[in-house]
Amino acid sequence: MSRETLLNAGLALLLLVLPLAATALGEPFYVSLATRMAILALAGVGLNLALGFGGLISFGHAAFFGIGGYAAGILAGHALNAEPLLSWPFEFSGSDQMHVVWLVAALASALAALLIGAISLRTSGVYFIMITLAFAQMFYYFAISWPAYGGEDGLSIAIRNGFPGLNTALPMDFFLICYVLLMLALVLSWRIRDSRFGAALQAARQNDVRVAALGIEPFRTRLAAFILSGMITGVAGALYADLNRFVSPSMISWQMSGELIVLIILGGAGRLFGPVVGAMLFVLLEFLLGGLTERWQLFLGVILLGVVLFARGGVIGLLVGRARHG
Amino acid sequence: MQTALLIEQLLNGLQFGVMLFLMAAGLTLIFGVMGLINLAHGSLYMIGAFACAGVAAATGSFWLGLLASLAAAAAAGAIVEMTIIRRLYGRDHLDQVLATFALILIFSEGTAWLFGSFPLYLDIPPLLQGAVELPGGVRYPIYRLAIIGVGIAAAFGLYLLIARTRLGMRIRAGESDREMIGALGVDIRSLYTVVFALGAALAGLAGAMVGALQSVQVGMGEPVLILAFVIIVIGGIGSIKGAFVGAILVGVTDTMGRILLPALLTAMIGPAKAAGIGAAIASMLIYIVMALILAFRPQGLFAARG
Numbered sequence: 226m227s228r229e230t231l232l233n234a235g236l237a238l239l240l241l242v243l244p245l246a247a248t249a250l251g252e253p254f255y256v257s258l259a260t261r262m263a264i265l266a267l268a269g270v271g272l273n274l275a276l277g278f279g280g281l282i283s284f285g286h287a288a289f290f291g292i293g294g295y296a297a298g299i300l301a302g303h304a305l306n307a308e309p310l311l312s313w314p315f316e317f318s319g320s321d322q323m324h325v326v327w328l329v330a331a332l333a334s335a336l337a338a339l340l341i342g343a344i345s346l347r348t349s350g351v352y353f354i355m356i357t358l359a360f361a362q363m364f365y366y367f368a369i370s371w372p373a374y375g376g377e378d379g380l381s382i383a384i385r386n387g388f389p390g391l392n393t394a395l396p397m398d399f400f401l402i403c404y405v406l407l408m409l410a411l412v413l414s415w416r417i418r419d420s421r422f423g424a425a426l427q428a429a430r431q432n433d434v435r436v437a438a439l440g441i442e443p444f445r446t447r448l449a450a451f452i453l454s455g456m457i458t459g460v461a462g463a464l465y466a467d468l469n470r471f472v473s474p475s476m477i478s479w480q481m482s483g484e485l486i487v488l489i490i491l492g493g494a495g496r497l498f499g500p501v502v503g504a505m506l507f508v509l510l511e512f513l514l515g516g517l518t519e520r521w522q523l524f525l526g527v528i529l530l531g532v533v534l535f536a537r538g539g540v541i542g543l544l545v546g547r548a549r550h551g
Numbered sequence: 552m553q554t555a556l557l558i559e560q561l562l563n564g565l566q567f568g569v570m571l572f573l574m575a576a577g578l579t580l581i582f583g584v585m586g587l588i589n590l591a592h593g594s595l596y597m598i599g600a601f602a603c604a605g606v607a608a609a610t611g612s613f614w615l616g617l618l619a620s621l622a623a624a625a626a627a628g629a630i631v632e633m634t635i636i637r638r639l640y641g642r643d644h645l646d647q648v649l650a651t652f653a654l655i656l657i658f659s660e661g662t663a664w665l666f667g668s669f670p671l672y673l674d675i676p677p678l679l680q681g682a683v684e685l686p687g688g689v690r691y692p693i694y695r696l697a698i699i700g701v702g703i704a705a706a707f708g709l710y711l712l713i714a715r716t717r718l719g720m721r722i723r724a725g726e727s728d729r730e731m732i733g734a735l736g737v738d739i740r741s742l743y744t745v746v747f748a749l750g751a752a753l754a755g756l757a758g759a760m761v762g763a764l765q766s767v768q769v770g771m772g773e774p775v776l777i778l779a780f781v782i783i784v785i786g787g788i789g790s791i792k793g794a795f796v797g798a799i800l801v802g803v804t805d806t807m808g809r810i811l812l813p814a815l816l817t818a819m820i821g822p823a824k825a826a827g828i829g830a831a832i833a834s835m836l837i838y839i840v841m842a843l844i845l846a847f848r849p850q851g852l853f854a855a856r857g
Contacts, residue, residue: 282645344842347849351588351644351788355780356845362777363838371831479773483652490649520664526656533650534638 228545233498237408240266240505244400256396257468262508263403264464265488269500270410271457272485277495278418279450280430282354284482285341285361289455291368291477292337293330293462298380298472300326305383323388323402323467327460334459335452337364342451346444361482368474379473386467393467403464407501410457415497417453426450458485487529493539502540555689560810561803566695568802569702573757574779575786575794576709577750583789584725584746585640590651591631592754592779593772594658599624599755600762600771601662604671613676617759624755625748632747637740655773663769670766673759698760705753706795713791722746726789781841787851796852801837808836 240262247255268290275281303310303319311317320326345356369377384394391398417423429436429443436443466472475481484507492503510528514521536543578592602623607616631654639647679694713719721742724732733739758772765771782801786793813829820828844852 276645282648284648344845347845351582352784352849354588354644354648355784356841358777359781359784359838359841362774363835366834367831370827370834372827479777483655486645486649487652490645494645520660522656523660523664526653526660529653529656530635530650533646533653534635537646 229496229498229541232541232545233501236498236501236505237411240407240501241404244397248397253396256400258508258512260396260400260403260468262505263400263407264461264468265485265508266501266504267403267407267410267464268458268461268485269489269492269504270407270414271454271459271461273454273489273494273500274414274417274457275451275454276486276489277499278423278430279426279447279454281346281447281451282486283357283451283454284354284479284486285357285359286455286458286485287477287479287481288337288341288361288364289334289458290462290465290481290485291364291472291474292334293459293464294466294472294476295368295374295380296330296333296459297326297386297463297466298382299374300329301382301384301386302374302380321384321386323386323393323463326386326463326467330459330463331456334455334462338452338455339448342448342455346447346451358479358482361477362479365474365477365479368477375473377474379471379475382466382470382472385470399468403468406460406464411497411501413457418497422446422449487525489539491529491532491539493541496539496541499539499541506540555687556810558685558687558689559691560806562689562691562695562699564803564806565799566698566702566802567806568799569699569706570757570761571775571778571782571802572702572795572798573705573753574775575782575798576706576791577753578776578779579783579786579789579791579794580722580746581750582783584722584729585743587636587640588644588647588651589636589750590648590776591654591658592750593774593776594655595624595628595751595754596758596772596775597658597662597769598627599758600673600767601666601671601758602755603759603762604673604767605666607673608671613674613763616673617756620755620759621752624758625752628751629744629748632744636747637743640743659769666769668769670768671762672766673762675763694763701756701760705756709753709791718745778837781837783851785841785844785851787854790851790853793851793853800840804840805833805837808833812836 240259244256244259247253247259268286271289272283272286275283275286299310300319301321304321305319307318309316309318320329341357341360345353345360348356368374374380385399387393388398388402391402393399393402418427425436425441425446429441429446433443436446462476465476488503488507489500490503491506492499492501510525511521514524518524532539574592574596577595578589581587581589581592599620603613603616603620605616606619607613610616635650635654639650675694679697682690682692683696685691711719713722721732721737724737725739725742725746729739754772757775778801782797783794784797785800786795786797809830812833813825816825816829819825848854
């Protein structure tokens with residue numbers, strides 16, 4: 226077992242033990258802190274697929290995060306008021322069940338990722354960064370100016386969506402749902418990384434001309450990765466809306482996109498558990514520094530600048546050395 | 552719909568466009584010469600606005616404030632370039648994005664610390680208050696006309712600077728082959744600092760001028776920054792001409808869309824629905840235009856580098 230595998234196992238265990246210990250000590254607040262870590266980590270695992278493995282620097286993943294969030298909010302709202310959301314091709318009046326919400330969140334994010342990806346993947350480099358940022362901003366302004374679902378004020382979710390067999394109102398039950406989804410996404414991400422598809426994706430990052438010469442179309446490989454990446458982030462968005470029982474345009478803001486990139490980089494881009502470490506660290510920093518000063522993001526900025534200038538490879542890179550394949 | 556309203560909105564769009572050009576020109580120049588994507592450009596815009604509002608409040612003179620905004624933004628740009636940005640030229644775009652994102656956090660929170668979270672207000676100088684009668688019976692604020700004038704003058708000045716001066720020659724040389732002009736004895740490091748400070752001053756000027764139209768607050772720069780990205784994507788990265796065309800296109804499309812779309816939809820689906828849907832589509836219009844242009848010309852309208 227390599228050092229990185231050991232570290233990963235330790236991290237997975239730590240994230241599970243944290244809320245268990247908090248419950249035992251009668252501190253339910255820390256359970257919701259751990260839930261936040263798991264959800265942001267899930268969103269990061271999604272982005273890591275595109276950014277870490279594929280080298281696609283998407284500055285617009287908040288779009289998918291927000292779409293997932295709005296899927297949760299809108300479906301729950303319609304289910305509560307028993308208003309039909311769709312009358313054709315089939316009758317659908319929303320749902321307050323998480324698995325339905327996740328499915329809708331994933332499908333809606335996939336559609337958005339297909340549209341954004343099909344246009345922005347025709348370009349590369351700086352263009353790609355700017356275009357993904359611009360498209361996310363488009364969804365942001367749409368959410369603000371579309372009055373049906375709260376507009377600028379956002380949308381409250383009266384009761385957290387349910388899951389068969391569990392009481393999602395209990396912090397620990399909800400945490401376990403998020404944790405299991407995170408682990409599933411990590412397994413998926415690991416299998417993808419070591420698959421033929423993953424090899425093609427990573428090869429396209431290193432040299433797309435050679436990949437094309439081998440008969441693999443980099444565009445289609447990247448588009449598939451981008452869509453899958455958006456879907457995972459979308460599901461994370463649905464969980465995030467359920468955690469806060471609130472969704473607002475700020476979930477789609479450029480700051481959110483930036484934070485998702487930041488937590489991957491803090492952890493280590495392209496490393497399987499990079500987003501997990503990053504999310505744990507990010508939430509912890511926010512909690513500790515946010516408790517000290519309202520201006521905690523100033524310190525986040527300084528730390529981030531330090532990591533970029535002096536500690537490339539993130540925390541995992543510092544702990545177990547740089548990845549073998551650059 | 553009356554012609555007067557249309558002309559007024561067209562001028563508003565033009566004013567918005569030239570203001571966006573001041574932002575986009577700096578960004579595209581910095582990318583063209585140094586190959587750097589600078590997210591913190593919006594912060595320089597904010598610094599310009601705060602410097603102008605602060606100095607104008609202290610001295611009572613908008614003009615001193617305007618000078619201060621140029622000086623403060625240029626100085627902030629030069630300092631940041633020499634301490635941080637300089638280390639990023641050789642790095643990949645991801646590092647540049649992250650480091651300049653960190654700079655946004657530092658600048659925004661630092662400004663909020665210094666000035667507080669409440670917005671500041673900047674008065675239009677007495678010389679430029681009031682409105683003029685334009686042909687066609689349109690009354691239009693002098694201040695907005697002045698912004699259009701300054702923007703066009705800045706565009707022309709930038710053209711002269713780049714096409715006709717020695718500094719401009721070096722900038723163009725730096726765009727096409729930076730190793731070669733270094734080898735020819737041009738101090739490339741100070742050239743980079745000058746270009747960065749020039750871009751910063753343009754952003755600061757835009758911030759100061761807009762500060763008198765809107766409130767001056769933390770976070771005012773980033774929405775403008777993202778629009779400037781849309782503009783240079785449309786115009787072609789590195790092209791000043793592209794930035795100018797793109798900026799006017801975006802400014803006019805955005806402003807006219809917000810007026811015309813709801814009016815158009817009212818005729819089709821009735822006023823009740825049209826207000827909401829029209830506003831929602833109008834807010835997406837420039838991004839749709841960007842997507843359409845990219846679908847046909849992925850490198851933008853005036854791609855500077857093949």
